[in-house]
Amino acid sequence: MADPGAASAPKPSSSVKLVLLGEAAVGKSSLVMRFVNNDFQENKEPTIGAAFLTQKCNLPTRTIKFEIWDTAGQERFASLAPMYYRNAQAALVVYDITKASSLIKAQHWVAELQRQASPGIVIALVGNKFDLASTTAPSDATSNGDDADATEEQDEEGAETDARKVPTKTAKAYADEEGLLFFETSAKTGMNVTEVFTAIANAIPETSLKGSRGVGGQTSLGRQEDSARVNLTSGRDAAGPNGGCAC
Amino acid sequence: MFNLSNLVQKAQQLIDPSLAITTPSSDRRPSKASLFRHQFRLPDNQSPLQEITAELTLSPHHTTRAGSGEVSSPEKERERPQGNHYVGKLHLSEQYLCFSTQGSSFLNTASLSASSSFTGQTHGAGPAGNGFTLPLCAIRRVERLHSQSYMFALAITTWNGSSDAKSNQPSSAGGQKLTIQLAGSRIACERFCDGLKKGLREGVREVDNLRAVVSQCYSDWLVSEDAEERRGAGNEVKKTREHPDTGLGMVFKYPGNARKLRDATKIRLWREYLRENGRNATLIRQPTFHKLIRVGLPNRLRGEIWELTSGSFFLRLQNPRLFTETLAKHSGRESLAIDEIEKDLNRSLPEYPGFQSEEGIGRLRRVLTAYSWTNEEVGYCQAMNIVVAALLIYMSETQAFFLLSVLCDRLLPGYYSQTMYGTLLDQRVFESLVEKTMPILWDHLVKSDVQLSVVSLPWFLSLYINSMPLIFAFRVLDVFFLEGPKVLFQIGLAILRINGEELLDATDDGTFISVLKSYFARLDDSAHPRSENPKLRAVTRFQELMVVAFKEFAGITQNTISEQRSKHKDAVLENIESFAKRTSIRNLGPESKRLSTNDLGFLYDRFYGVLYERQQRAEILQHEAERRAKSGRIRATEIVTGIAGQSAVEMGRVALGPSPTQMDYDAFREFLAGIAKWAVTDSPSPPPEPNGDKPSHSYFGNSTRNRSVSFSPWGSGPEPADHEFMRRLFRRWDTDMNDTLSLQNVVTGFAQVKGTKDIMSNISYFFELYDDDGDGRVDREGILRISEALLFLSRRGFEGSLSSSPSMQDFQSGSSPERRENRDEQFLSSISAFIRRCFEYADPDHSANQTIASLDHFSVGTDDEEEDLLDLSHPSPLSPHTKTPLPLIPSTTNPLSPIKEKAQKANLALDPNNPLHITLPTFRMVILADEILEHFFESGFSSSFRLHDAPLPSHASSSSNLTTFSNAGRAGTPGAALAAGASVGGASAGVVPPGKGLRGMLDNIVSDGMRVAAEVKRRMDEAQKEMDREARVGREDEEEEEEERGRDGELLEGAETADVEIGRGVAGDLLGVPGSVEGVGEAGRQRSASEASRKVVEFER
Secondary structure: OOOOOOOOOOOOEEEEEEEEEEOOOOOHHHHHHHHHHOOOOOOOOOOOOEEEEEEEEEOOOOEEEEEEEEEOOOHHHHHHHHHHHOOOOEEEEEEEOOOHHHHHHHHHHHHHHHHHOOOOOEEEEEEEOHHHOOOOOOOOOOOOOHHHHHHOOHHHOOOOOOOOOOOHHHHHHHHHHHOOEEEEOOOOOOOOHHHHHHHHHHHOOHHHOOOOOOHHHOOOOOOOOHHHOOOHHHHHHOOOOOOOOOO | OOOHHHHHHHHHHHHOHHHHHHOHHHOOOOOHHHHHHHHHOOOOOOOOOEEEEEEEEEOOOOOOOHHHOOOOHHHHHHHHHHOEEEEEEEEEOOOEEEEEOOOOOOOOOOOHHHHHHHHOOOOOOOOOOOEEEEEHHHEEEEEEEOOOOOOEEEEEEEOOOOHHHHHOOHHHHOOOEEEEEEEOOHHHHHHHHHHHHHHHHHHHHHHHHHHHHHHOOHHHHHHHHHHHHHHHHHHHHHHOOOOOOOOOHHHHOOOOOOOOOOHHHHHHHHHHHHHHHOOHHHOEEOHHHHHHHHOOOOHHHHHHHHHHHHOHHHHHHHOOOHHHHHHHHOOOOOOHHHHHHHHHHOOOOOOOHHHHOHHHHHHHHHHHHHHHHHOOOOOOOOOHHHHHHHHHHHOOHHHHHHHHHHHHHHHOOOOOOOOOHHHHHHHHHHHHHHHHHOHHHHHHHHHOOOOHHHHHHHHHHOOOOOOOOHHHHHHHHHHHHHHOOHHHHHHHHHHHHHOHHHHHHOOOHHHHHHHHHHHHHOOOOEOOOOOOOHHHHHOEHHHHHHHHHHHHOOOOOHHHHHHHHHHHHHHHHHHHHHHHHHHHHHOOOHHHHHOOHHHHHHHHHHHHHHHHHHHHHHHHHHHHHOHHHHHHHHHHHHHHHOOOOOOOHHHHOHHHOOOOOOEOHHHHHHHHHOOOHHHEOOOOOOOOOOOOOOOOOOOOHHHOOOOOOOOEOOEOOOOEOOOHHHHHHHHHHOOOOOOOEOHHHHHHHHHHHHOOOOHHHHHHHHHHHHOOOOOOEEEHHHHHHHHHHHHHHHOOOOOOOOOOOHHHHHOOOOOOHHHHHHHHHHHHHHHHHHHHHHHHHOEEOOHHHOOHHHHHHOOOOOOOHHHHHHHHOOOOOOOOOOOOOOOOOOOOOOOOOOOHHHHHHHHHHHOOOOOEEEEHHHHHHHHHOOHHHHHHHHHHHHHOOOOOOOOOHHHHHHHOOOOOOHHHHOOOOHHHHHHHHHHOOOOOOOOOOOOOHHHHHHHHHHHHHHHHHHHHHHHHHHHHHHHHHOOOOOOOOHHHHHHHHHHHHHHHOOOOHHHHHHHHHHHHHHHHHHHHHHHHHHHHHHHHHHHHHHHHHHHHO
């Protein structure tokens, strides 16, 4: 990602509205919880309507303050979703890699966003619950703590009863086709969670950033880096290495 | 604007003007029965039978002196000045005696003005006011007293106690006595008493239920325990009586600090109150009752009082075993709801220890599951888990189950439905109330683009349970169950008002939410921490909230809410519907991409429109049947809640919840009739007796025509035909083989028909329709059916959409009908040629059967062969629906045909003993050999389905032409279509307007052809029978086959043109004759049919 080096002492800061969508119980709230509090709860209450949280993400050139709308996943809450993705600049569409139907639902959400959400919205497709899959899948991103799985069903450590139902390839191919960022994560182990958010932060085009709210009055920022516009594809590539989230 | 009941009303006035005035169903206002039930929270089977003004007298301390037993009436009189007196209305329903000080009047004969008064301010007493709601079975005795001031005075003694009450001394059982003085004419009083007597007799049967239910009430335990204590140790046995289940709190502790909540004090106060005023079923509501509720219920009594104030107690009383029975009945079964429930069991109030245990989770599972079975439309919605979990802390599973029913059906209508329209609607209502009551804050919200509902939605959906600390949420619930849904709004408004200043500083969602979050966290703090006044300092923020909510926003009444709901309902429903439509169209899969978005939208509208209208008709028919008994109630629910009630007529509306999503064959016919004019029947069935009015109403924009009343089972739309082709199409599209079509099926089906412009694939599609066993061959029968279908499809031409407006029938322009006649003939002859060629080039199935000998043996009467061929074009049995009104007339006209040789060969094909088939290549060849058929498959067929642009009136004139077969051939040239359109006025539904001579004749040609075909069919069958009788020896005939193959080649080279010409000419001649001969009679008949349909039309207007 380009860095014009324009940042003076206080880095420009801007807020980004991000919405999480996906089938019920795929771990949307858990991802947010991991990202915001670096915490994981086994039995998280289902989200009613939506939950709102914020978290900052420090990039080399700027600070992104995520305003995260974590939505309810149950099918019938879908009609409430437009209320939440309204004006969102980024979306995390989450599915559960152990549940094939959740990817279908995720694809529906992507389609909905592409048609109805603000144009230029940055969408990341995220396959969660990587900890439940046997550790063969994404070769590079294996930062997972296998020991964290201890509490899970016993089949896991024993023979290969891989709970994974969605192959990485399938989802990745779909993501590429639609021009989405793609990650497999585990909110439980924390794997790839901050990376997702960092990648999104990097992929947000400068032009679509609003000026900061509250923080150290840089009124002129946001516009000064127009040259540094990031396109979606580079954002995807830049995902891993560039991570610098303050969390 | 969706206003079905107006339509119903109009319809009824049309049929029977007097009905509209007298029946409650025509009343847009809430019915009295419904208001009555809502006021006293009675089950849906209760209705107000009697009503009378009365004065209730309660002696202040009679139970404390209960030991004295019978209170004699003179004594009572003397006490009168000291007792509490309430003037109000006494109501009698089938099973209840209710008294309320809140103004009310429910009887049909009473004036309308008072009927909604209870929805106004209730001053904390709840809609039921002060008074009582006594199940008649709880009344032990009614005595008539002598009174000076009133003509009638009744002393009512209640059971007041559980099973042991009977065996026990009167001290604990017979204590409660109420005196009621009736004010009214002697006749009125006597009528009331008669009703009461009857009810009491009936009520005896319920006593067992009452005992069972009451024995589970904590109040009963509390009071009897109390009585025993005073009696001393003499009654050891009684002490062992089981403590009733008062929720998980008994085991896992109730939330909050009991001492701080002053639970013991509250229990003491309640015990006193219950002792004096009866308990559970016999409880009398005096002002203290409401005050006791306002300060918060004591833990163990909380569940029971919720039950009583919400009315779920009465549901339980009615069917105490429903919960366990439901569970038993469905045990082991699975459902989507159960899957969803399982997902959330572990995450419902997880911070409460009871829900980390199997016990708590088990209870939660059972209650949610049982409810999902009793109301499968709602099933399970997230947030229900939280609400039920909260209820279960204070009440037993059974109690929670019934309370959940009341919540979903009455208190929170539509909140947890499939589309959650209730939730969305109430958010709109809340927003508009904020705008009204706090305009400055509202402006600020709008300006800073903060969406209020993202904050407030969870408040309503989970009744503040996961927004506030539990103990405060329960306090809100205490009042909510007593006073109804308005409490949620009042609390919400108060929250915003109290935090108004801080909220005005918040400029984004984040700050807004965090302000409120921190407020909820500090609800327990002092509201005035710096006040000098220690009393003021002691007031907590929560108390402040309650005061603001119920004092400052006292003006928010149930009426306000209802009004606002009906105001915003349509916008909200439209939003949901457009969202559902969008989503559903987008998710139709790749096949759907072959159709345009407009077409998809149209199909969606048509699809659900048809299903909806069919449901409406069914519904209304049913209503008609039980109008007096039922309909009043249904529409009333709608008003009281502002939303259509459970079984309301609006059910089919997508946004209101699950509507049928599957189309059966009849619905499919109706669906097609709106899209393709060939699917409209030629012979509409006569209108049924004029009483069967069925107002149909369509709400989808596209299909909205102003219809009012229609007499046919098809609503006011055209009556669909029932043709074998339609059945085949249905079967073909029904890929899931479940005899119904989903939208997905229909769209995929259309994508195949309309999505391709490729003639070859169209031809093979058609072929496959008739290839029943999928072996790539269509047999003789199939060929005949195909030709019949072609005739069926073409009988109205192709370019047109149907126009059913009467005015269209009158429109006729003068351009040459002869031309059209020619075209019709052309098409007929094409089909005739088609059959001939099919048989000519068909492959024999078993060559052994195909012999010259068979030819010799078989001859179809003396008829000319050519004639037979023609007849064959439509020989399969016509269903009664498509059959022309004419009876079958044996065709005796046999114009001679000169083409002997050909005929002979073709005649071979007629031989049923010569099984043969055509393959797709043959079929294709035969089609391509004829220009008209070629055009039909190229475009005519697919354009015979009119999608999104169909209903546009601008198209009507150019596209309403009928029977212009040539249009099929010239689909591509708009000029031709226009000309044709101009030449014919659109006549609808195959009904020939009287006096349209040539047009009628043309139609006759078609129907005549069909008729003749049927005749041939019959004769063929006869021949078949005959042949069956003669055991016949088949002989090989390979040469024949060889020869045909050779011809195939020729044909493909286009050498067939001459042949085509000949065939066409001949067929045309042949057809022309019977057509014109029969035409006269035919036209006469059809005229009468069309007159009948005109009557209908006029009636509709």
